[in-house]
Amino acid sequence: MGEQRHRIWVAPEGCIACRACERSCPCGAMRVADGQAAIDYGRCISCGMCATKCPKHVIHDTLGIYAAR
Numbered sequence: 044m045g046e047q048r049h050r051i052w053v054a055p056e057g058c059i060a061c062r063a064c065e066r067s068c069p070c071g072a073m074r075v076a077d078g079q080a081a082i083d084y085g086r087c088i089s090c091g092m093c094a095t096k097c098p099k100h101v102i103h104d105t106l107g108i109y110a111a112r
């Protein structure tokens with residue numbers, strides 16, 4: 044299944060591995076490894092917090108609610 048099934052997703056390019064998303068996640072669902080953030084969908088509650096914290100705006104949500112401008 045593609046990640047688009049989930050409300051929050053991370054673009055495959057543009058992440059600078061700053062870990063702001065990892066620190067902001069209340070569920071321990073966001074992990075940064077090898078320079079790329081990735082979501083453990085078994086833990087993610089789609090709260091959108093990570094998307095609001097990403098300085099590179101590479102975390103998106105399928106509804107566009109948290110999309111940074």
Ligand code: SF4
Nearest residue numbers: 068087088090091093
């Ligand atoms: S949407 Fe919320 S729970 Fe899911 S990875 Fe982002 S901060 Fe964590």
Ligand code: SF4
Nearest residue numbers: 058059061062064097
């Ligand atoms: S906040 Fe954005 S740039 Fe920073 S590690 Fe997370 S996805 Fe990458």
